[in-house]
Amino acid sequence: MRSSHYHLIVVGAGVLGSFHAYHACKKGLKVLLLEKDLQPQEATVRNFGQVVPSGMRRDKWQQYGRRSLEIYKSLQTKFDISVRQQGSVYIASDETELTLIHELRDINRKDGYPSMLLKQQDCLEKYPGLKESYCKGALFFPEEITVEPGKMIHCLIALMQEQLSLTYQPNTLISFCDFVNGKCIAEDNLGKAYTSDKVIICNGRDFRNLYPQIFYESDIEVSKLQMMRTVPQPGYLLKGSILTGLSIRRYESFQECPSYQALKAGEIDERFKKWGVHILFKQATDGSIIIGDSHEYAGAKEQDKLGFEVNQEINTVILEEAKRIFDLPDWRMAAYWNGYYGQSKDHDVFKKEVATNIHVITAIGGKGMTGSAGLAEETIKEIYG
Numbered sequence: 183m184r185s186s187h188y189h190l191i192v193v194g195a196g197v198l199g200s201f202h203a204y205h206a207c208k209k210g211l212k213v214l215l216l217e218k219d220l221q222p223q224e225a226t227v228r229n230f231g232q233v234v235p236s237g238m239r240r241d242k243w244q245q246y247g248r249r250s251l252e253i254y255k256s257l258q259t260k261f262d263i264s265v266r267q268q269g270s271v272y273i274a275s276d277e278t279e280l281t282l283i284h285e286l287r288d289i290n291r292k293d294g295y296p297s298m299l300l301k302q303q304d305c306l307e308k309y310p311g312l313k314e315s316y317c318k319g320a321l322f323f324p325e326e327i328t329v330e331p332g333k334m335i336h337c338l339i340a341l342m343q344e345q346l347s348l349t350y351q352p353n354t355l356i357s358f359c360d361f362v363n364g365k366c367i368a369e370d371n372l373g374k375a376y377t378s379d380k381v382i383i384c385n386g387r388d389f390r391n392l393y394p395q396i397f398y399e400s401d402i403e404v405s406k407l408q409m410m411r412t413v414p415q416p417g418y419l420l421k422g423s424i425l426t427g428l429s430i431r432r433y434e435s436f437q438e439c440p441s442y443q444a445l446k447a448g449e450i451d452e453r454f455k456k457w458g459v460h461i462l463f464k465q466a467t468d469g470s471i472i473i474g475d476s477h478e479y480a481g482a483k484e485q486d487k488l489g490f491e492v493n494q495e496i497n498t499v500i501l502e503e504a505k506r507i508f509d510l511p512d513w514r515m516a517a518y519w520n521g522y523y524g525q526s527k528d529h530d531v532f533k534k535e536v537a538t539n540i541h542v543i544t545a546i547g548g549k550g551m552t553g554s555a556g557l558a559e560e561t562i563k564e565i566y567g
């Protein structure tokens with residue numbers, strides 16, 4: 183009979199857990215991936231699917247992001263996981279933002295990370311509907327990709343099952359996990375036990391079921407983001423990830439630019455500050471445009487305070503600004519939703535060995551679709567050598 187003891191159990195089949203499973207499988211380990219829901223339905227499927235290392239600090243996360251790009255692209259050659267290489271663009275709306283994109287281009291050039299400046303006219307031609315009154319110029323990253331969040335994770339798991347002997351079990355909530363008598367035991371809420379040499383827990387923002395005390399005492403906070411998607415726009419093509427002036431003010435890569443302080447000191451609409459709004463666009467493969475987002479925060483223990491409602495005032499702020507940037511053929515909305523993710527206040531990610539051979543890795547914040555593949559590769563190397 184085949185032994186049901188695994189080398190590694192991964193708890194949580196979001197992008198972070200799934201890429202840990204992927205790198206472990208590639209090492210030839212016998213891996214069990216457990217997911218509490220019928221299919222992953224948290225941040226991993228609620229996002230834009232923008233893979234944008236360009237927005238991240240060069241010293242660390244940009245490196246994970248750049249490695250992730252290589253991993254995604256190489257996977258796509260073997261199996262359709264919905265990768266499209268159409269680049270990312272940061273559109274500047276005023277002189278200060280324009281200065282910053284020039285400075286970031288110079289920084290990237292030194293690092294050997296390809297980027298190119300686009301003049302206003304180039305942008306208007308490349309991005310139909312972009313408003314001349316908004317766009318002063320842009321910085322374009324040709325290597326960057328998008329994925330379809332609703333598809334990528336399922337394809338990745340299917341690929342691992344078909345080609346890497348992964349055992350995947352959804353609908354399995356792990357409610358107990360410990361190292362007992364020389365092995366790890368993970369028990370589900372129906373009392374079924376699974377054993378392994380090691381466990382990696384990538385539980386996203388579910389802090390109630392495993393080691394709650396550790397999370398409640400941590401510096402993790404949860405962010406709630408509002409998103410919307412238009413109806414499909416037949417005949418209209420908006421390529422790649424579109425990031426705009428407020429993203430230039432928000433993303434950490436720009437903080438290294440010499441003129442960043444001037445940008446920070448500049449006035450922005452109080453409503454953007456209050457709701458943490460910046461405007462991103464991405465066209466899905468069905469032709470609809472995903473637009474967002476906003477940020478509201480609460481501590482890990484109090485995340486329920488963020489509520490389940492979509493706040494119409496926030497959507498109005500997002501849409502007003504979005505309409506200042508683009509003139510879309512059809513502004514009717516097909517869907518609105520909220521996404522939530524955990525983020526460590528003082529660290530880029532929460533990593534801790536919570537018991538012998540049991541590692542928690544979560545709270546990757548807004549970087550998960552970009553950084554997880556690279557980060558997980560490093561973690562698996564750290565744990566297994």
Ligand SMILES: Cc1cc2nc3c(=O)[nH]c(=O)nc-3n(C[C@H](O)[C@H](O)[C@H](O)COP(=O)(O)OP(=O)(O)OC[C@H]3O[C@@H](n4cnc5c(N)ncnc54)[C@H](O)[C@@H]3O)c2cc1C
Nearest residue numbers: 194196197198218224226229230232356386521550551552
């Ligand atoms: C609206 C929005 C837009 C975003 N846009 C982008 C973007 O464009 N680019 C980008 O790089 N990042 C983006 N992000 C961030 C990115 O989506 C997250 O960083 C990433 O999805 C986090 O992945 P995760 O695997 O850590 O968590 P999750 O996606 O939350 O996955 C955790 C999984 O673990 C499961 N789980 C938890 N506890 C248990 C348990 N005890 N037993 C079994 N299963 C369990 C959960 O059910 C869940 O499926 C965005 C996030 C949001 C919310």
